[in-house]
Amino acid sequence: xxxxxxxxxxxxxxxxxxxxxxxxxxxxxxxxxxxxxxxxxxxxxxxxxxxxxxxxxxxxxxxxxxxxxxxxxxxxxxxxxxxxxxxxxxxxxxxxxxxxxxxxxxxxxxxxxxxxxxxxxxxxxxxxxxxxxxxxxxxxxxxxxxxxxxxxxxxxxxxxxxxxxxxxxxxxxxxxxxxxxxxxxxxxxxxxxxxxxxxxxxxxxxxxxxxxxxxxxxxxxxxxxxxxxxxxxxxxxxxxxxxxxxxxxxxxxxxxxxxxxxxxxxxxxxxxxxxxxxxxxx
Numbered sequence: 001x002x003x004x005x006x007x008x009x010x011x012x013x014x015x016x017x018x019x020x021x022x023x024x025x026x027x028x029x030x031x032x033x034x035x036x037x038x039x040x041x042x043x044x045x046x047x048x049x050x051x052x053x054x055x056x057x058x059x060x061x062x063x064x065x066x067x068x069x070x071x072x073x074x075x076x077x078x079x080x081x082x083x084x085x086x087x088x089x090x091x092x093x094x095x096x097x098x099x100x101x102x103x104x105x106x107x108x109x110x111x112x113x114x115x116x117x118x119x120x121x122x123x124x125x126x127x128x129x130x131x132x133x134x135x136x137x138x139x140x141x142x143x144x145x146x147x148x149x150x151x152x153x154x155x156x157x158x159x160x161x162x163x164x165x166x167x168x169x170x171x172x173x174x175x176x177x178x179x180x181x182x183x184x185x186x187x188x189x190x191x192x193x194x195x196x197x198x199x200x201x202x203x204x205x206x207x208x209x210x211x212x213x214x215x216x217x218x219x220x221x222x223x224x225x226x227x228x229x230x231x232x233x234x235x236x237x238x239x240x241x242x243x244x245x246x247x248x249x250x251x252x253x254x255x256x257x258x259x260x261x262x263x264x265x266x267x268x269x270x271x272x273x274x275x276x277x278x279x280x281x282x
Contacts, residue, residue: 025058025059026058026133026134026135026136027057027058028131028133028136028139028141029054029055029056029057029058029062029064029089029129029131029133029139029141030054030055030057030141031052031053031054031055031097031127031129031141031142031143032052032053032055032143033050033051033052033053033143033144033145034051034052034053034096035050035051036048036049036050036051036145036147037049037051037263037264038262038263038264039100039264040264040266041150041152041262041263041264041265042152042265042266042269043105043152043153043154043269043271044104044105044106045102045103045104045105045106046102046103046105046149046264047100047101047102047103047264048100048101048102048103048149049098049099049100050098050099050100050101050125050127050145051096051097051098051099052096052097052098052099052127052129052143053094053095053096053097054089054094054095054096054097054129055094056089056090056091056092056093056094056095057092058091058092058133059091059092060091060134061088061089061090061091062088062089062131062132062133062134063086063087063088063089063131063132064086064087064088064089064097064129064130064131064132065084065086065130065131065132066082066083066084066085066086066129066130067082067083067097067099067127067128067129067130068080068081068082068083068127068128069081069099069101069125069126069127069128070125070126071101071103071123071124071125072123072124072125072126072146073108073111073112073115073121073122073123074112074114074115074121074122075122075124076111076112078103078108078111079101079103081101083099097129099125099127101125105151108121115151118151119150119151119184119185120148120149120150120151120185121148121149121151122146122147122148122149123146123147123148123149124144124145124146124147125144125145125146126142126143126144127142127143127144128140128141128142128143129141129143150184150185150186150262152184152260152262152265153183153184154258154271155180155181155182155183155188155190155215155256155258155271156179156180156181156183157178157179157180157181157252157254157256157273157275158178158179158181158275159176159177159178159179159250159252159275159277159279160176160177160178160179160222160224161175161176161177162174162175162176162279162281163175163176163177164241164281165226167238167241167242169231169238169242170230170231171228171229171230171231171233171234171238172228172229172234172238172241173226173227173228173229174204174226174227174229175224175225175226175227176197176204176205176224176225176227177222177223177224177225178195178222178223178225178252179220179221179222180213180215180220180221180222180223181215181219181220182215182216182217182218182219182220183218184217184218184260184262185217185218186217186260186261186262187214187215187216187217187260187261188214188215188258188259188260188261189212189213189214189215189258189259189260190212190213190215190256190257190258190259191210191211191212191213191256191257191259191268192208192209192210192256192257193208193209193213193223193254193255193256193257194207194208194209194254194255194256195207195208195209195225195252195253195254196251196252196253196254197250197251197252198250198251199234199235199237199248199249199250199279200235200236200237200240200248200249201235201249202233202234202235202236202237203233204227204229204233204234205225205227207225209223209225236248241281246280246281247278247279247280247281248278248279249276249277249278249279250276250277250278250279251275251276252273252274252275252276253272253273253274253275254272254273255270255271255272255273256270256271256273257269257270258270258271
C-alpha cells in the first residue's frame with residue numbers, strides 16, 4: 001500500500017511539474033503590420049485594406065474576440081471602429097486579419113482644410129486585437145503603422161479660344177479649343193468626352209470625342225474642334241463679330257470618363273463639368 005501511494009504521489013508531482021512547465025511556456029500572440037492596399041479610390045473617397053499578421057507561437061490554439069482601431073490623419077484622430085467577430089488561430093500558426101477603413105474626402109476636407117491643397121495626406125492606424133489565452137487570460141495586443149495616401153483630383157476643363165477661320169453673312173467656320181489640366185502627380189486618361197457649347201443662348205456645339213486623351217502628371221493638353229455654323233446657329237454673335245463687337249456669353253457643359261495610373265482607381269469613372277462666362281475675341 002505504501003509503495004502504491006508513493007507511486008501515485010510521484011505521478012502527481014510529475015504531472016504538476018509538466019503543467020507548471022507548460023504554463024511557463026505560454027506566450028502572448030504577436031501582431032505585426034503586413035501590408036496596405038487600396039481597394040477602391042475615387043475623387044470622392046477611398047477604401048483602404050490593412051493586413052495584420054497574427055502569430056500564435058504556442059503549442060495550443062488561441063481565440064480572438066475581435067479588434068478595435070483608430071485612424072489618424074496628420075497625427076489627429078479622424079475615425080475609429082470595433083469589430084467583434086471571433087476567430088481562432090491554430091497552434092504554432094499564423095493568420096492574416098484584414099482591417100478595412102473607408103474615408104470620404106469631403107469629410108476629410110471639412111476636418112482638415114489644409115488637405116485640399118495637398119496631393120497626399122499622412123495617415124496612421126492603431127489596432128488592438130483582443131485574445132483569450134489559456135493561463136494568461138484576456139490579452140490585448142496593440143500594433144501601429146503609418147504612411148502616405150494619394151488624394152486624386154478631377155481634371156480641370158476650361159474654354160481655350162475661338163479661332164474664326166472664315167466669316168460671312170451666311171455663317172462662319174470656327175475652331176474652338178478647350179484646355180484640359182491634370183492637377184494630379186500621376187498620369188490620367190480621358191475618354192468619351194461630351195461637350196455642349198452655347199454662345200449668346202444659341203447652341204454652337206454638341207458632340208462627343210471618342211478618342212482617348214492621355215495627360216501626364218501635372219500637365220495639360222489643348223483639344224481643338226473645328227465647327228461650321230450657319231447664320232441661324234450663330235444668332236446675334238454673327239452680327240456682333242462682323243460689327244467688331246468681340247464680347248459674348250458662353251456656357252460649356254458636359255462629362256468625361258476618367259482613368260488614372262493609380263492603384264485601386266477604377267477605370268471609366270464619369271465626372272461632369274459646367275462653366276460659363278464672358279469671352280472676348282482678340
